[in-house]
Amino acid sequence: MCEANVYLSREGLEELLMEGVDRIIPGDDDNIFLENVFGERRLVKARIKEMELVRHRIVLEEIKEAAVRPHLELWLEPDTDHGHFHPGEEARMKLFQGFNMRAHEAASMEGLEAFVRINGQLRELALHKHHDAMEIELGQELEGLAQIYVHYKGESELYATAVMEVGHHHHRGLQPLGLPLEIVPLDYSHARLGENYGIQVLKDGQPLAGAEVRATFNGTQSRDYPHHLKTDGEGKCRLFLTARGNYLFSVIHDNTTSTFTLIKSF
Amino acid sequence: MCKNMPPLELAIQFHGHICPGLLMGVRAAEFAQKYLDVSPDQDEELLAVVETNSCGVDAIQSILGCTFGKGNLIFRDYGKSVYTIASRDKDRAVRIAQKYQAQPHPDNVRYRELSRQGTLTEEEAAEKENLLASIFERIMTTPFEELFNWQEADFAIPEKAQIYPTVQCSICGEGVMEPRAIMNGQLYVCPTCT
Structure with a gap:
C-alpha cells in the first residue's frame, strides 16, 4: 500500500480532503493536483505542510485567496x-x-x-x-x-x-x-x-x-x-x-x- | 466586421467558443500555412485530410478554407488529431500529428472535468475561466515542436470535387445526387427510401 490520505489544514484544523491519493502534482498559481486510486481528481490552492509517509498521511495548508475588496x-x-x-x-x-x-x-x-x-x-x-x-x-x-x-x-x-x-x-x-x-x-x-x-x-x-x-x-x-x-x-x-x-x-x-x-x- | 480578422478570431467565430482543442487546431493550421507558404483556400487550391472530427478541425476549416462544403476537407474517422494539408499549386503536403501526452497537465485534467460537469457554481465557473486562460496561454506560446510532430507527406492529391447532376427520387420526390441514387428499373430511388 503506497497511497496516502490527504488532509487540508484550515485555520489550525485538519479535515480529510481525499483518501487513497496516489498522485500529487504541484501546478501553477499555488495549485496542487490530487488523484486517488478511485480515479477522483481535485485541484486545490494549497502548499504541502507535512508528509508522514510511514503513516500514509499528507497535510496541505490552504492558501487563502485575497479577499475581494471592491472599490468604485x-x-x-x-x-x-x-x-x-x-x-x-x-x-x-x-x-x-x-x-x-x-x-x-x-x-x-x-x-x-x-x-x-x-x-x-x-x-x-x-x-x-x-x-x-x-x-x-x-x-x-x-x-x-x-x-x-x-x-x-x-x-x-x-x-x-x-x-x-x-x-x-x-x-x-x-x-x-x-x-x-x-x-x-x-x-x-x-x-x-x-x-x-x-x-x-x-x-x-x-x-x-x-x-x-x-x-x-x-x-x-x-x-x-x-x-x-x-x-x-x-x-x-x-x-x-x-x-x-x-x-x-x-x-x-x-x-x-x-x-x-x-x-x-x- | 470591416477589417480582416486574425486567424485565431476567425476560428473562434466559426467554432462559437474558445477551447483547448480549437487552439491546438489553430496552431496546426497556422503552421501548415507557413510551412507550405500558401494563402487560405479560395477554390480547392488546398486540401485537408483530417483524422478526427473534434474541435481542431474547425480551425482547419476557418483558417485554411478547407471546408466540408467545398469538398476539400476529407474526414477519415481514425480518432487521431492528425491533419494532412496539401497544396495543389506547390504539389506537396505536410502531415501534422499532435504529440501524445502520457501525463496531461493538471490544468487540462481539471478543465475537462469542469467541462463535463453540467451546472457550475459561481466559483467553479470562475475556476474554469482561469484554467482556460492558463491553458490558452500555454498552447499559444509553447514551441510548436513540443506540441506536434510533422513531416513532408508523400501524398497523391485527388482531383477537385466533382459536381454531379441532381435526379428525382421516384418515391419521395426529393432531389438526390445521381451517383448516390439507386436505379430501380428505369426509376431513381434515393438512399433514404431504399
Missing part, C-alpha cells in the same frame, strides 16, 4: 459592437461606474468632466444619463484616433480613459494625456487575442514602478479582477489576451483610481 471606478466603452466608428457615423461612448467591469446603476455624479483629444486638439464633451450608463456624444465629424477621458473628483479622484478609432488604419503613435495617474497603451495598433499586450503606468508623467495593475474583460465569471499585474522599473507590464471582449486595466495610487479600456476593433 469609472470606465469607458464604445457604443458599437465592432470596436470602432466610421467617419460620418455618430460616435458615442458609454461611461460606467462599478468594479471589475460589472456596472452599478448609473448615479448622477456631480462634477463629471469628459474630454476628447484628437489630432492634437483637446475639447470638452457633454455627458448625459441614458439607461444604465452615462453617455458621451463625440459627434459625426471626427476622424482619427480619439483619446477620451473622464474625470471625477469626490472623496477620491477617478479617471477613465479609452482610445477610440474613427475610420480605419489610424495607427499613429499616441502621446500620454498628461493626467496625474494614467495608463498608456504601449502599442495601440496591435491588440490581438492570443498575444501579449503592454501598457505603461505614469504618475505625473513619470513611469510608476511596482504598481499593482488589475485587468479584467467583458463577461468575466470572476468576482475579483482575474489578472493582477505589477509594473516593472519602467512602469510597464504585459498581459496575454485570452478573452474576446474589451479589456479594462485599472490602477490605484494615492487615493486616485485610473482605468484604461482596451477596445478591440474589427
Whole structure:
C-alpha cells in the first residue's frame, strides 16, 4: 500500500480532503493536483505542510485567496459592437461606474468632466444619463484616433480613459494625456487575442514602478479582477489576451483610481 | 466586421467558443500555412485530410478554407488529431500529428472535468475561466515542436470535387445526387427510401 490520505489544514484544523491519493502534482498559481486510486481528481490552492509517509498521511495548508475588496471606478466603452466608428457615423461612448467591469446603476455624479483629444486638439464633451450608463456624444465629424477621458473628483479622484478609432488604419503613435495617474497603451495598433499586450503606468508623467495593475474583460465569471499585474522599473507590464471582449486595466495610487479600456476593433 | 480578422478570431467565430482543442487546431493550421507558404483556400487550391472530427478541425476549416462544403476537407474517422494539408499549386503536403501526452497537465485534467460537469457554481465557473486562460496561454506560446510532430507527406492529391447532376427520387420526390441514387428499373430511388 503506497497511497496516502490527504488532509487540508484550515485555520489550525485538519479535515480529510481525499483518501487513497496516489498522485500529487504541484501546478501553477499555488495549485496542487490530487488523484486517488478511485480515479477522483481535485485541484486545490494549497502548499504541502507535512508528509508522514510511514503513516500514509499528507497535510496541505490552504492558501487563502485575497479577499475581494471592491472599490468604485469609472470606465469607458464604445457604443458599437465592432470596436470602432466610421467617419460620418455618430460616435458615442458609454461611461460606467462599478468594479471589475460589472456596472452599478448609473448615479448622477456631480462634477463629471469628459474630454476628447484628437489630432492634437483637446475639447470638452457633454455627458448625459441614458439607461444604465452615462453617455458621451463625440459627434459625426471626427476622424482619427480619439483619446477620451473622464474625470471625477469626490472623496477620491477617478479617471477613465479609452482610445477610440474613427475610420480605419489610424495607427499613429499616441502621446500620454498628461493626467496625474494614467495608463498608456504601449502599442495601440496591435491588440490581438492570443498575444501579449503592454501598457505603461505614469504618475505625473513619470513611469510608476511596482504598481499593482488589475485587468479584467467583458463577461468575466470572476468576482475579483482575474489578472493582477505589477509594473516593472519602467512602469510597464504585459498581459496575454485570452478573452474576446474589451479589456479594462485599472490602477490605484494615492487615493486616485485610473482605468484604461482596451477596445478591440474589427 | 470591416477589417480582416486574425486567424485565431476567425476560428473562434466559426467554432462559437474558445477551447483547448480549437487552439491546438489553430496552431496546426497556422503552421501548415507557413510551412507550405500558401494563402487560405479560395477554390480547392488546398486540401485537408483530417483524422478526427473534434474541435481542431474547425480551425482547419476557418483558417485554411478547407471546408466540408467545398469538398476539400476529407474526414477519415481514425480518432487521431492528425491533419494532412496539401497544396495543389506547390504539389506537396505536410502531415501534422499532435504529440501524445502520457501525463496531461493538471490544468487540462481539471478543465475537462469542469467541462463535463453540467451546472457550475459561481466559483467553479470562475475556476474554469482561469484554467482556460492558463491553458490558452500555454498552447499559444509553447514551441510548436513540443506540441506536434510533422513531416513532408508523400501524398497523391485527388482531383477537385466533382459536381454531379441532381435526379428525382421516384418515391419521395426529393432531389438526390445521381451517383448516390439507386436505379430501380428505369426509376431513381434515393438512399433514404431504399
